[in-house]
Amino acid sequence: MRAYQLDRFESLDGLVLRDREMPQPGPGEAVVRIHARSLNYRDLLIMHRRYPVPGTAGVVPVSDGAGEVVAVGEGVTRVAVGDRVAATYFPRWRDGRFAVEMAAEQFGCTRDGMLAEFAVADQEALVTIPAHLSYEEASTLPCAGVMAWSALTGLRPVLPSETVLTIGSGGVALFALQFATLFGARVIAVTSSESKAELLKRHGASVVVNSSRSPDWERAVRDATDGRGVDHVVETGGLDTLPRSLASCGADAHLALVAALGAGTLDAPALGAPATIRRLYVGSRASFEAMNRAIAHHTLRPVIGSVFPFDEAKDAYTHFAAKQHVGKVVIGT
Amino acid sequence: MRAYQLDRFESLDGLVLRDREMPQPGPGEAVVRIHARSLNYRDLLIMHRRYPVPGTAGVVPVSDGAGEVVAVGEGVTRVAVGDRVAATYFPRWRDGRFAVEMAAEQFGCTRDGMLAEFAVADQEALVTIPAHLSYEEASTLPCAGVMAWSALTGLRPVLPSETVLTIGSGGVALFALQFATLFGARVIAVTSSESKAELLKRHGASVVVNSSRSPDWERAVRDATDGRGVDHVVETGGLDTLPRSLASCGADAHLALVAALGAGTLDAPALGAPATIRRLYVGSRASFEAMNRAIAHHTLRPVIGSVFPFDEAKDAYTHFAAKQHVGKVVIGT
Incomplete structure (x- = not known):
């Protein structure tokens, strides 16, 4: 089969297309023909050796993909040949709290990921994808979708009486916007561009604040909540x-921190905000399955920005790294 | 009656002893003869105009006190003359989530507090104190006690399988240590002095880390948890x-931030810790009552460092501000 692999980790030059052995399912495993993948910021971090978990030399990159089961090993009962599936971000995290040892095993990082024609996974790491979604749409779910779902269903799930603040128009932000409307919540979206404002409104934002026009946008957010501040970020x-974002928070707000990146710092006044800051680690398989039930019930469709052919995967990386896209960047067949 | 009041807010000179009208209970209110008060850092902040809520000129200071009900107004059913009571930190916060409007009303800040011979309070703002406690002991509970209780009973209460990290030997830290042992948890206490280490061990700390000897004390904390890190801070x-503290955290740890003070800052690597940071606002009346049930069940005794007579209240402030005390600083009769 054909597969991309990361021979080196400095740049896109380290990503090479190879012919590899067709994977065989061991006991409890399934082989999946991958029809589509989506890129996440973590894939760039791994490529550039800036991810907390170092990638394994020669690994097939990309955590997110969707496809159909084509072979199963001994003792497999959770999936069957022909099932439409996606793999979980952390193959070992099924339910409950995150544990450090779960972080060590990740598709597209320490074990072969989805940027190949076939992938092998433990049956416990696979979930059935919603029937109304194409493979391309379903390929956007494992990281960005589950991250957004976890952000809204954490220590205190979002209510129809509450306001959710989203930042920008990246994959997680768009999922958060779409999901928050399913919870019945009001969404205030911050963006730096007028053209993206239209998209955010189309997907359910009640208020869009343009940070280019309002550099101190937390004021506009507070104004839009009659001074109370938002309940979730x-x-x-x-x-x-x-x-x-913290300055936008109302009393006892919950802020889900998707990534601890960036050059800013927090001082005592900033931390004086009446908010709980929760670090996110994507989510468990149970969260993925719960999200899929909500997506199926509402026939929700992920926002795809562009689809690149498998042979042009490097162009997909370049397009994604330029950060001008809106909606998920997908690599198809 | 005699009462201290804050005529000015620059320094201790603004605190003056006056003769004031004996308070009378309005409908739904009770008058309490205050037998003891305890000082908290917030009392210094209010005195020096550094508290988020500005104090009212002429207000009787101090949030925390305990005494007996001597008169009740029309319609009072929650307390009766002779009851031993303390007032809640936020008179309007009975249960559930904190709301911004609750912060505006505080004893010893925007309404008369406990540094007087008598105080008046709405019956809803009073709780019965545990029977085994003296007034002096009970006077330590409303702020520091409830704060520590809230820290351990938040979004995910402490379990006997978990490790709690406490910092220093102030009022909240000592309560947190004592309470954490009630939950069956293991406590690691950080202190800068060897003499305080003994006290911390006596009150239940399994491990005491001396930060003077180990400036990078998070390593010692991690070592003491076999590298896993703590579950609560x-x-x-x-x-x-x-x-x-964040660097001491294990996966999905919860950190209760008692006060957003200090000169440090947090950057992206620090916020990369796998922890949820929750700002505390003391706690509700329901939390105060739950804490009292635990204190009564275990006949737990608060740690008192020193007791000053009412006439020497200014000396108590000076002693407290010097930060050399261990255990609560109490002002008696």
Whole structure:
């Protein structure tokens, strides 16, 4: 089969297309023909050796993909040949709390990921994808979708009486916007561009604040909540936006920190905000399955920005790294 | 009656002893003869105009006190003359989530507090104190006690399988240590002095880390948990210790931020810790009552460092501000 692999970790040059052995399912494992993959920021971090977990030399990159089961090993009962599936971000995290040892095993990092024609996974690491989704749409779910779902269903799930703040128009932010409307919540979206404002409104944002026009956008957010501040923040901007996000928080707000990145810092006044800051680690298989039930019930469709052919995967990386896209960047067949 | 009041807010000179009208209970109110008060850091902040809620000129200071009901107004059913009571930190917060409007009303800040011979309070703001406690002991509970209780009973209460990290030997830290042992948890206490280490061990700390001898004390904390890190932190050191506290955290740890004070800052690597940071706002009346049930069941006794007579209240402030005390500083009769 054909597979991309990361022979070196400095740049895109380290990503090479190879012919590899067709994977065989061991006991409890399934082989999946991957029809589509989506890129996440973590894939760039791994490529550039800036991810907390170092990638294994020669690994097939990309955590997120969707496909159909084509072979199963001994004792497999959870999936069958022909099933439409995706793999979980952390193959060992089924339910409950995250544990450090779960982080060590990740597709596209320490074990072969989805940027290949076939992938092998333990049956416990696979979930059935919603029937109404194409493979391309389903390939966007494992990281960005589950991250957004976890952000909204954490220590205190979102209510129809509450306001959710989203930052930007990246994959997690768009999922957070779409999901928050399923919870019946009101969404205030911050963006730096007028063209993206339209998209955010189309996907359910009640209020869009343009941070280019309002550099101190936390004021506009507070104004839009009659001064109370928001109840939830899905912080996809890292430290660059975190101080203003905290200043947007109402009493006992919950802020989900998607990534601890960026050049900003927090001082005592910023931490004086009446908010709980929770670090996210994508989510468990149970969260993935719960999200899929919500997506199926509402026939929700992920927002795809562009689809690249498998042979042009490097162009997909370049397009994604330029950060001008809106919606998920997908690599198809 | 005699009462101290804050005529000015620059320094201790603004605190003056006056003769004032004996308070009368309005409908739903009770008058309490205050037998003891305890000082908290917030009392210094209010005195020096550094508290988020500005004090009212002429207000009787001090949030925490205990005494007996001597008169009740029309319609009072929650307490009766002779009851031994203390007032809640936020008179309007009975249960559930904190709301911004609750912060505006505080004893010893925007309404008359406990540094007087008598105080008046709405019956809803009073709780019965545990029978085995003296008034002096009970006077330590409303702020420091409830704060520590809230830290351990938040979004995920402490379990006997878990490790709790406490910082220093202030009022909240000592309560957190004592309470954590009631939950069956293991406590690691950080202190800068060998003499305080003995006290911390006596009150139940399994491990005491001396930060003078180990400036990078988070390593010692991690070593003491076989590298896993702690499950809970009661962060009483503010930004000065927060980066090291976060570095002490294990997967999905919960850190309760008692005060957003101090000169330190948090950057992206610090916020990369796998922890949820929760700002504390003392706690509700329901939390106070739950804590009292635990204290009564275990006949737990608060740690009192020194007791000053009412006439020497200014000396109590000076002693407290010098930060050399261990255990609560109490002002008696």
